[in-house]
Amino acid sequence: MTPARRRAALLLIAVMSVNASYTVLIPFVPELQHRAGADPTVIALTFALFAAAKTLSQPLGGLWVDRWRPGHVAFVAQLVAAAGIVITAVARDPQTLLAGRVCWGLGEGLVTPALYAGMGLLCRRYGLSSSRLIGNFGTAAMAGFLIGPLVTGVAAPLGLEALFFAGAAVTAVTAFGLFQAIPRSGEEGPEEAEADDAPATDGAGAGSAGPWWLWVLALGALDLFANVIYSAFEPMLPLYLSAGRDGSVRGTISVVFSVGLATFALFTWALGRYTERLRLLTLIRAGMTLMALGLAGLTLSAEVVPVAASFVLCMAGAAVLYLTARRGLIELRSAMSRQGKAFGLFGFIGDSGNVIGPIIGVALFGWTGATSFLLLGVLCVVALVGLAAASGRFRGPRAAEPTATAEPTATAGTAETTETAVAAQETSQRPS
Numbered sequence: 001m002t003p004a005r006r007r008a009a010l011l012l013i014a015v016m017s018v019n020a021s022y023t024v025l026i027p028f029v030p031e032l033q034h035r036a037g038a039d040p041t042v043i044a045l046t047f048a049l050f051a052a053a054k055t056l057s058q059p060l061g062g063l064w065v066d067r068w069r070p071g072h073v074a075f076v077a078q079l080v081a082a083a084g085i086v087i088t089a090v091a092r093d094p095q096t097l098l099a100g101r102v103c104w105g106l107g108e109g110l111v112t113p114a115l116y117a118g119m120g121l122l123c124r125r126y127g128l129s130s131s132r133l134i135g136n137f138g139t140a141a142m143a144g145f146l147i148g149p150l151v152t153g154v155a156a157p158l159g160l161e162a163l164f165f166a167g168a169a170v171t172a173v174t175a176f177g178l179f180q181a182i183p184r185s186g187e188e189g190p191e192e193a194e195a196d197d198a199p200a201t202d203g204a205g206a207g208s209a210g211p212w213w214l215w216v217l218a219l220g221a222l223d224l225f226a227n228v229i230y231s232a233f234e235p236m237l238p239l240y241l242s243a244g245r246d247g248s249v250r251g252t253i254s255v256v257f258s259v260g261l262a263t264f265a266l267f268t269w270a271l272g273r274y275t276e277r278l279r280l281l282t283l284i285r286a287g288m289t290l291m292a293l294g295l296a297g298l299t300l301s302a303e304v305v306p307v308a309a310s311f312v313l314c315m316a317g318a319a320v321l322y323l324t325a326r327r328g329l330i331e332l333r334s335a336m337s338r339q340g341k342a343f344g345l346f347g348f349i350g351d352s353g354n355v356i357g358p359i360i361g362v363a364l365f366g367w368t369g370a371t372s373f374l375l376l377g378v379l380c381v382v383a384l385v386g387l388a389a390a391s392g393r394f395r396g397p398r399a400a401e402p403t404a405t406a407e408p409t410a411t412a413g414t415a416e417t418t419e420t421a422v423a424a425q426e427t428s429q430r431p432s
Contacts, residue, residue, distance in 0.1 A: 004126035008133060010181035011118060012140040014074075014174040018081070018108060018115075019144025020151065024167060025088070027152045028160050035160070036097040046101050053105030054112070055351040061110035062344015065117050070340070071182035074114035078175030081107025082168040089164035111178075113343035118182035120330045120339050125183050130330045134323055135272015142265035146258075215332055216342045219325045220349030222284065225383070226321040227353025229291060229314070229376060232361030236372065237311070239365055240302055256308045260315040267319035275323070283324040285387060288380045290317030295377030299370050325350070 001009070025032075032038055038046070065073050084104025091097035119137060123130045155163050237256060242249045275283060294313030300306055329339075329346055364372035 004122070004128060007122055007126075007181040007183075008128065008136070010177040011115065011122065012136055014078075014178050014181070015115065015137060015140040016144035016147065017170055017174045018078075018111065019141050020148040020167075023145050023148030024152050024163065026148070031160050032091075032097065036091045036094055038094050038097060042094045042097065045098055049098055050101045050105035051351070051355060053102045054109035055348055055355065057106050057109030058112050058347035058351065059341075059344040062113040062117075062340040062342070062347075064110070065113050065340025065344070066338055067340075069182070070114040070117040070121060071179050073340075074111050074118065074178040074182060075175045077107050077110035077114060078171055078178060079107070080110065082171040082175070083107070085164055085168040085171060089161050089168070109347075112347050113340050114178075114182070116326065116329070116343040116347075117339040118178070121183045122181075123330060129272070129276055130327050131276040131323065132272040134326045134330070135268050135270070137326075138268030138272075138319065138322055139265045142261055142268070146261060146265075212332060212338070212342065213345065216329065216345050217349070219328045219332075220346040222321055223325040223346065223350030224353040226287075226318050226325075227350055228357040228360060229295075230318055231354045231357025232364070232376065233311070233314070234361070235358050236361040236365045237307070239362075240298070240370060240373075241304070241307060243302065243369075252304045255304060256311055259308050260311040263312045264315040264319045264322075267316045268323055271319060271323050280324055280328050281387065283320055285384060287317040287320030287324065288384045288387070290314070290320065292317075292377045292380035292384070295373045295380065298373040302370070 029043060032046070033043060036042070061073060061077065081104055084100050084102070084107055087100030087103055088097060089100075091100055115137075119133055120130075122128055123133060152163065155166075158166075238249075238253050241252050241256065271283075290313050294310045294315075294317060297310030297313065298307060300310075325346075329342055332342070361372070364375060368375065
């Protein structure tokens with residue numbers, strides 16, 4: 001296995017481990033209630049404080065990545081997460097349980113910008129395709145979410161403590177894996193060193209794109225939008241599918257979400273391989289259109305087949321937006337020397353959608369019923385109209401000053417740039 005493939009594989013394994021270690025908690029909620037004496041409010045805080053700690057710590061992790069190295073930050077962050085898992089496992093009172101979850105969320109928040117910055121380093125160090133690696137990244141993340149409950153079901157007889165201790169050990173092992181996977185000081189190629197030293201000037205004159213952080217805000221808003229739509233589905237679809245029905249619809253809900261999440265994983269993987277040459281705005285329009293069609297379809301019937309089909313369209317659109325936002329950030333040349341800050345800010349904005357999405361979904365569905373899906377679809381259409389109106393009036397951020405080996409250029413209407421000196425010497429190595 002080539003160094004590029006080996007390092008990319010270690011990074012993707014770490015992504016799966018991070019997500020699996022989170023979802024493995026869900027089936028143990030009743031046991032946590034009994035062991036820690038947690039009432040429903042404490043259980044709600046168990047998840048809410050984790051999400052808040054993860055969201056709020058991402059900008060801090062981003063600053064740390066730029067001051068230190070992504071591999072070092074990922075190593076320490078994973079050890080912090082492992083400590084949080086252990087504290088959660090041994091908790092016998094609500095205070096210890098909540099402290100463990102905050103520690104766990106802090107570790108996962110710190111590691112997130114390190115993972116993305118490490119991905120960018122791998123792309124530049126080995127000339128890897130950013131679209132392909134991001135596609136693999138998204139598929140690995142979704143696989144981790146699906147693996148967590150599966151592992152719990154198989155290993156449940158071991159008990160909560162044994163399973164969580166095993167999860168903490170795996171998390172600690174991934175810390176060492178990430179330390180090896182992400183290039184460290186002195187490992188950057190000459191092209192990357194030149195890019196870091198080059199002045200990060202953004203567009204000038206007509207069609208100036210503005211500072212790098214403006215593009216980070218825009219891409220973060222795109223991710224926020226996608227996260228709000230998906231996280232709103234989590235309470236809305238069960239309410240929609242169960243309305244007016246007698247008996248349990250647990251199986252129906254499980255089928256719909258399993259099909260949708262599998263669609264996201266497959267689409268992210270495929271998009272990373274076949275959309276590399278497409279402009280970012282083209283992809284954004286496609287993602288918004290798929291979401292709008294899926295949301296409109298959800299209003300037609302509450303039966304499992306049409307709901308699943310419409311949800312598949314929505315998740316396909318979410319996959320397009322997921323890939324586009326991250327690809328735009330990795331290819332944003334003016335943020336190359338500050339990718340930690342960029343991904344920290346991006347993650348903070350995007351993950352906020354997971355906090356407000358369920359609130360919006362419950363409120364909308366309680367107010368308008370099935371029409372709530374149509375209202376969200378109208379929001380997609382409004383975004384599409386806004387993109388159409390703005391696309392002819394701005395230009396993407398200009399790349400850093402060209403080196404002697406290649407001349408990067410800007411593409412009108414997008415935040416992307418053509419391949420730089422590293423990509424001009426792109427090898428045939430690709431992550432599997």
